[in-house]
Amino acid sequence: MLAPQLLRGALLSPFKRPRPDAPLDTTPRTRPAARPDPRHLTTYADLCGYDNAPDAALPLTYPHILGFPLAMGIMSTPAFPLPLLGLVHTSIEIAQERPLRPTEELEIGVHAAKLSPHRRGTEATVVTEARATDGTTVWTSTSTYLARHKTSSRNNTPQATGSAPADTTPLPARAEWQLPPDLGRRYAAATGDRNPIHLYALTARALGFPRAIAHGMWTFARCLAERRREHDTPGPVHVRAEFKAPVLLPGTVVYAAEGPAFELRSPTGAVHLTGTVLPAG
Template identity: 60%
Template sequence: MTTADPTPDRGAAPSSVVLPRPPSLAPLLARGVLRSPFKRPGPGAPFPRTRLVLPSLRVDLGRLAAYERVCGFPTGEDALPVTYPHVLGFPLAMRLMSGGDFPLPLLGLVHTSIDITRHRVLPATGTYELTVYVAGTAAHRRGTEATVVTELRSAGGETVWASTSSYLARHRTDGAGAGGRPGRAPARAGHERPPLPAVEEWRLAGDVGRRYGAASGDRNPIHLFALTARLFGFPRAIAHGMWTVARCLAAHGTPPAALVRAEFRAPVLLPGAVTYAADDIGRFELRAAKDGRVHLSGEVLPLLT
């Protein structure tokens, strides 16, 4: 096992830490919250250069089935849903983001987008190597954004799945940030695309956050109960962003080799009603049934191999 310098600088070469098992999420969340008031976010701050590696990973099929049920994927197939490797990697990402060398406060950190590349269908019964690392930080017009990369490799060392997530820490800025990762143009007022055709309306129960939290392990208080969500400024519990994109992809379908892009635009309050919308060229979105506010927008593209 190799270990990293506990206070790596921005120019240091990455080092790897091999973990014997996934870390427990609850202590990491508590640690990150306690450290949040002492963080001073900024795009020039050093970030952890450690790559966390979980070798010989096997999927718990019981937890996978629970995840498939709450997200609407078919159960019993020997195939991982396209979003499931994010669940596998989230404890490692939380270990990095709750650390003292991560420059952004975990409290109030917002998952703003995710890009997923799947090269082929992944057997649920396979053995994989999982790697998670922070790729960098960048100025955003509303604060500072960190990019976290998750990679899944087959037993033969082939990268079969990868994702890039953006997490935003809001703070006062001069407004000059790019407002997104390279390659993504920020939305401009007055240039929003017209709504996609509505496919169906979903009525979401108040326990969606608790059921997804039980299946994924992500039991952030903002997703569980109205009382715990109010402590963080929300009027009611909100759905996990990754549940919203998984639920949309379960309805939309994904080619075996695909690129998925999704942007989280506004929280979904629970209970509530949303409209799932999609077109025939791969775009999808989730809107508030009452006023049409867009919660999530995304697209699925076939990956040319």
């Protein structure tokens, strides 16, 4: 289902002229009665390190996967002003009101919310919501995607997401993970996100990377799975992460955490992802 959208988005990309004041269609797209396929959920949970027990709650990141085809449908249309090729996922924020059951039926809605100037180009904010059968919103994610292009001096400001200066003190290391060269292909098979930068060194080099890179959503999901082992939260959860630098495949990364903060970094100290568990509610 995603292949035609990816192809359309790739073909339209050279004709897009991104700018923060471009018109943006904010009409939502919906997927009613979405329910995880048990085999697909098992594959995803195993790949991202989540508990796969029958009574385990739905992984915190999984509704994002349910909404991904809708998001791709929006970003691959002629009306979406940013080119799909080269679009970089820069941040994600998830608020979950309660644990979700794997057997639960959800209505998924996705819409593009706004465009914002960024020091390196233009950022789009895309919102995904999951609603229970009674109509209440039980899960929301807000993602930003950056289209890199030359900017005028008035746009040469800190990124529109407005993060505070990071503390340079390294967090204590909790685990070290060896990432195989086919991780991007395995995640693409599980989620449908077949961006060429994640698949092979050859296709990644064509888009400016020395070799294939891990999906940002895999790094985020893997960190949350590790954190859930240490701090399983039965109530509301609110978490935010920023994707700082690509993770090259194959490679080694270090998961570090202390209190509400967590990060993924290389053994040399280069930071790939920073995250914070925010107060719920």
